[in-house]
C-alpha cells in the first residue's frame with residue numbers, strides 16, 4: 001500500500017506550495033483518466049503526484065543530480081531546465097519515494113517532451129499535466145474535453161500547443177516532441193495516410 005500522505009509531506013520539502021497544488025491536481029486528473037481507460041489507479045495517482053518533484057531545483061542542482069545519476073543530457077535539454085526536470089525527476093522519484101515500477105518512472109521522464117510510442121500511463125500523465133483543474137490557457141477546454149473521448153487526439157493537441165509555444169518563444173524544440181506527434185499521427189490516421197501515399201505513388205509516374 002502506497003503511503004500517499006507521507007509522499008505529499010516529503011514532496012513538500014522539494015517543491016513549492018504552488019507546484020504541490022498543481023501536482024495534487026495532476027494526480028487527481030490522472031486517476032480520473034486511469035479509471036476511464038482501465039489503467040491501474042494507484043500507479044496513475046503516484047506518477048501524477050511526483051511527476052514534478054525536480055521542478056523547483058536550480059539548474060546547478062539539476063545538473064549535479066544528473067551527473068550523480070550518470071544521466072547524459074542531450075544538447076537541447078542541457079540548455080533548458082524546463083526539459084531537464086522530467087528525466088531527472090524520474091531518478092529523483094525513484095530514490096526519494098522508492099518507486100521501482102519502470103512504467104511510472106518512464107511516465108515521469110517523458111511528461112514534458114512526450115516520446116515516440118507512449119504507453120497509456122505516459123499519455124495519461126502527459127494529458128493530466130495539461131488539463132488539471134487549475135490549468136487555464138486558450139485551448140485547454142478542447143484538450144480536456146478530448147481527454148475522455150479520444151486520448152490520442154488529446155495528446156496530439158497538447159503536443160501541438162507545446163510546439164506552438166516553443167516556436168513563439170523562439171526556444172529549442174526537442175526532437176522527442178516531434179517524434180511523439182509523428183508517431184501518434186501515423187498511428188491514429190493510418191488509413192488516411194495509406195490513402196495519400198497510394199495516390200502520391202500513382203501520381204509519381206506523371207511527375208517523373
Ligand SMILES: [Fe+2]
Pocket residue numbers: 051052055085086111112
Ligand atoms: Fe513538469
Ligand SMILES: [Fe+2]
Pocket residue numbers: 022026051052129
Ligand atoms: Fe507538471
